[in-house]
Amino acid sequence: MTLDDIKEEIQKANKIVILTHESPDGDAIGSSLAMYNSLKQMNKEVDVIIPEYPETFNFLKNADKIKKETDVVQYDLAIALDAADIKRLNGFSKYFEDAKVTINIDHHGSNKMFADYNFVNPDAPACCQILILVLEFLEVSIDKEIGTCLLTGIITDTGGFKYSGTSKETFEFTSWLLSIGVNVSEVYRKVLEIRTKGNFALTKIAINRLELLEDGKIAFTYITKEDEEKVGAKNGDHDGLVDIGRTIEGVEVSILLREADGFFKGSLRSNEYVNVSDVCMMFGGGGHIRAARMFYSLAT
Amino acid sequence: MTLDDIKEEIQKANKIVILTHESPDGDAIGSSLAMYNSLKQMNKEVDVIIPEYPETFNFLKNADKIKKETDVVQYDLAIALDAADIKRLNGFSKYFEDAKVTINIDHHGSNKMFADYNFVNPDAPACCQILILVLEFLEVSIDKEIGTCLLTGIITDTGGFKYSGTSKETFEFTSWLLSIGVNVSEVYRKVLEIRTKGNFALTKIAINRLELLEDGKIAFTYITKEDEEKVGAKNGDHDGLVDIGRTIEGVEVSILLREADGFFKGSLRSNEYVNVSDVCMMFGGGGHIRAARMFYSLAT
Numbered sequence: 001m002t003l004d005d006i007k008e009e010i011q012k013a014n015k016i017v018i019l020t021h022e023s024p025d026g027d028a029i030g031s032s033l034a035m036y037n038s039l040k041q042m043n044k045e046v047d048v049i050i051p052e053y054p055e056t057f058n059f060l061k062n063a064d065k066i067k068k069e070t071d072v073v074q075y076d077l078a079i080a081l082d083a084a085d086i087k088r089l090n091g092f093s094k095y096f097e098d099a100k101v102t103i104n105i106d107h108h109g110s111n112k113m114f115a116d117y118n119f120v121n122p123d124a125p126a127c128c129q130i131l132i133l134v135l136e137f138l139e140v141s142i143d144k145e146i147g148t149c150l151l152t153g154i155i156t157d158t159g160g161f162k163y164s165g166t167s168k169e170t171f172e173f174t175s176w177l178l179s180i181g182v183n184v185s186e187v188y189r190k191v192l193e194i195r196t197k198g199n200f201a202l203t204k205i206a207i208n209r210l211e212l213l214e215d216g217k218i219a220f221t222y223i224t225k226e227d228e229e230k231v232g233a234k235n236g237d238h239d240g241l242v243d244i245g246r247t248i249e250g251v252e253v254s255i256l257l258r259e260a261d262g263f264f265k266g267s268l269r270s271n272e273y274v275n276v277s278d279v280c281m282m283f284g285g286g287g288h289i290r291a292a293r294m295f296y297s298l299a300t
Numbered sequence: 301m302t303l304d305d306i307k308e309e310i311q312k313a314n315k316i317v318i319l320t321h322e323s324p325d326g327d328a329i330g331s332s333l334a335m336y337n338s339l340k341q342m343n344k345e346v347d348v349i350i351p352e353y354p355e356t357f358n359f360l361k362n363a364d365k366i367k368k369e370t371d372v373v374q375y376d377l378a379i380a381l382d383a384a385d386i387k388r389l390n391g392f393s394k395y396f397e398d399a400k401v402t403i404n405i406d407h408h409g410s411n412k413m414f415a416d417y418n419f420v421n422p423d424a425p426a427c428c429q430i431l432i433l434v435l436e437f438l439e440v441s442i443d444k445e446i447g448t449c450l451l452t453g454i455i456t457d458t459g460g461f462k463y464s465g466t467s468k469e470t471f472e473f474t475s476w477l478l479s480i481g482v483n484v485s486e487v488y489r490k491v492l493e494i495r496t497k498g499n500f501a502l503t504k505i506a507i508n509r510l511e512l513l514e515d516g517k518i519a520f521t522y523i524t525k526e527d528e529e530k531v532g533a534k535n536g537d538h539d540g541l542v543d544i545g546r547t548i549e550g551v552e553v554s555i556l557l558r559e560a561d562g563f564f565k566g567s568l569r570s571n572e573y574v575n576v577s578d579v580c581m582m583f584g585g586g587g588h589i590r591a592a593r594m595f596y597s598l599a600t
Contacts, residue, residue, distance in 0.1 A: 160460055160462060161484075162460060164485040166485060168478045171478065175468045185466060188461070188462040195548060197516075197549060207507055248495060249497060250497070
């Protein structure tokens with residue numbers, strides 16, 4: 001069983017590195033720190049390498065131990081978390097490629113199975129939900145701090161228990177987390193509710209420009225580079241803007257165009273029946289049925 | 301035990317009326333219809349009287365059976381749900397006062413214990429969560445439809461599992477609902493996510509007027525009667541506007557003033573440390589520590 005191999009490799013290894021995908025979100029950071037704290041509990045030498053991540057997650061235990069890089073030439077073991085492809089490992093795939101043994105734990109259906117041991121479950125709504133099982137198998141004692149890391153990933157990737165992938169196990173585990181003292185509502189607030197001033201300023205712009213098209217079935221809005229510069233927007237400040245239109249009654253598809261260098265990045269969301277992945281594919285993009293992306297060139 | 305008495309009275313009664321508070325929300329309507337569907341399962345003659353409620357909840361089983369009034373002179377039994385005070389029974393308190401026996405099931409700490417049998421638990425985050433216990437005691441088989449009604453109340457009153465009152469039992473029960481086929485994410489979307497065009501128009505106005513005061517710790521905005529008339533706002537369209545400011549980073553208190561006849565209704569929300577109930581009390585209002593209301597007269 002893969003889990004037996006993973007357990008054995010972790011037990012054998014001393015110097016371990018944890019890596020995750022670029023533009024890391026709550027599931028990437030939550031699973032990395034849950035694994036870091038668990039391996040520390042097992043008295044391992046561990047590094048988590050994430051070059052850049054939103055400050056939002058600094059409340060997680062040992063977030064201050066996250067490194068931008070290390071000078072270790074070869075780790076005994078590299079663990080990739082929440083990463084579908086080795087190319088998405090933050091441009092730090094060298095640590096992974098140079099490691100003696102590699103493990104890949106993920107929940108993306110598109111996972112490339114790029115490691116020596118791959119433990120991938122596309123049915124799990126978050127990588128953190130897979131980690132529950134892995135950590136239990138490793139006999140880690142999931143305490144309040146590790147639980148908070150895991151919950152951060154779960155809340156991020158289920159949109160606060162609302163996406164359809166949210167499972168029976170998600171709710172069961174969260175119930176158990178409450179019983180060990182994890183402050184679910186505080187984590188929810190920190191991870192999902194608080195928005196930056198930059199995000200608020202962009203929301204205001206996007207909401208004022210929003211148009212309802214095709215008899216109210218399509219909501220459309222956009223953000224230019226000038227807007228982002230004017231409000232001093234930081235990385236991630238445009239997150240969630242595409243959802244403004246999606247939540248209006250009668251809207252099936254919400255479209256956000258965001259200006260980049262010489263082209264627009266398009267984000268599409270649908271509610272019930274439109275396959276936005278198909279739409280984006282026509283413009284050279286793709287994604288999921290209800291959430292997809294595309295690129296729209298300004299040059300003709 | 302009160303539950304024994306409640307069970308006995310329900311078993312004895314034939315003509316039963318269910319009542320809930322005015323301006324009914326998802327917990328009021330969800331608990332009323334959960335009780336209605338349960339009593340129908342027990343072969344009772346039942347009326348649910350709710351003069352006006354948002355269309356949002358028409359997807360619940362037997363929502364079309366809700367009556368505005370009836371000509372029944374005396375019910376054997378009246379059950380008030382999610383109502384802290386007999387005065388809040390929709391101006392339909394006569395059905396309650398004239399009934400032979402009365403039951404009051406609620407979760408408000410301020411409940412006036414106005415019935416013959418009062419089953420009140422202020423620790424429950426929703427009246428619907430108390431109903432789980434009551435229905436199990438009544439040996440009702442909680443099916444997908446009744447479960448959907450109960451979940452509607454839970455999702456409404458926990459803000460989608462995010463308020464601090466959300467308990468271990470809330471998550472456990474939701475996990476169980478998934479196992480009997482309740483579509484949690486669909487209910488979430490219908491109950492919490494979809495906003496009316498009127499709400500969207502008011503959101504746009506409120507967001508454009510929003511000011512950050514006191515070094516960004518207070519967010520303030522307002523809505524006039526003229527605004528509501530201009531956008532054709534319906535009952536409930538102002539719901540959630542006070543939360544716009546609350547979610548901006550650094551904000552502790554969010555204030556929304558909404559014009560009524562000759563005065564402003566103030567809604568206050570706080571995040572971590574300000575007791576807004578105390579603030580509202582100074583203006584003759586009140587509420588909870590993190591959510592309170594007050595009235596601010598225009599005449600001086």
